Amino acid sequence: MVVVNGVVxxxxxxxxxxxxxxxxxxxxSIVPLIFVNGKDAKCAQMFTLAxxxxxxxxGEEGVSNLDRLQPVxxxxxxxxxxxxxxxxxxxxxxxxxxxxxxxxxxxxxxxARTFKVSALVAARRALDLQYITRQExxxxxxxxxxxxxxxxxxxxxKGGDFWRTQRVxxxxxxxxxxxxxxWTGRLLYRDAYKLTGxxxxxxxxxxxxxGL
Numbered sequence: 001m002v003v004v005n006g007v008v009x010x011x012x013x014x015x016x017x018x019x020x021x022x023x024x025x026x027x028x029s030i031v032p033l034i035f036v037n038g039k040d041a042k043c044a045q046m047f048t049l050a051x052x053x054x055x056x057x058x059g060e061e062g063v064s065n066l067d068r069l070q071p072v073x074x075x076x077x078x079x080x081x082x083x084x085x086x087x088x089x090x091x092x093x094x095x096x097x098x099x100x101x102x103x104x105x106x107x108x109x110x111x112a113r114t115f116k117v118s119a120l121v122a123a124r125r126a127l128d129l130q131y132i133t134r135q136e137x138x139x140x141x142x143x144x145x146x147x148x149x150x151x152x153x154x155x156x157x158k159g160g161d162f163w164r165t166q167r168v169x170x171x172x173x174x175x176x177x178x179x180x181x182x183w184t185g186r187l188l189y190r191d192a193y194k195l196t197g198x199x200x201x202x203x204x205x206x207x208x209x210x211g212l
Contacts, residue, residue: 001031004045005169006038009197015039023048024063025055032056041148043118050084089115089125098131108140120144163209170196172210179207
């Protein structure tokens with residue numbers, strides 16, 4: 001299961017601090033769970049998701065606290081970071097593409113379109129393979145994070161889609177399982193409300209948004 005949320009439950013007054021964690025994983029043989037901090041930049045969230053997948057593959061739980069996409073912590077964290085980078089942008093293919101785009105001013109955006117990742121992830125991979133210096137990467141990183149923060153502020157001012165937010169926050173897999181349990185009488189509505197943080201008509205509308 002994958003869950004993305006930037007606040008505690010639905011409480012917008014209790015945001016999750018990306019300086020404390022960017023994501024975590026609970027390893028389970030039946031239903032492993034990945035949680036991604038929704039307060040993080042979208043480009044960083046993608047990297048966190050791949051990083052947590054690596055944790056599941058090796059069966060090691062962990063909390064991600066990347067510093068500008070640099071691994072922080074144990075050897076396991078460093079390993080999962082390398083796996084995430086290779087998963088998103090394979091080194092062999094990047095080597096070929098780099099010869100084509102290296103002289104373009106928007107080289108990272110071009111790589112992003114090729115690999116279907118963010119420009120920031122593309123830049124991070126270029127750093128891994130020593131195509132750019134650490135200072136070049138950090139300068140680009142800081143600029144991307146500023147742009148992402150400005151975009152989030154603009155989106156916040158416009159208002160978001162409540163139901164889409166709930167689907168990401170709860171996760172379709174978990175929400176669908178709760179709905180099925182309620183319909184078959186294996187779970188009381190009272191308990192479903194506690195599990196989802198939604199009540200009454202709001203809960204019913206959320207289930208309807210899943211299209212079950």
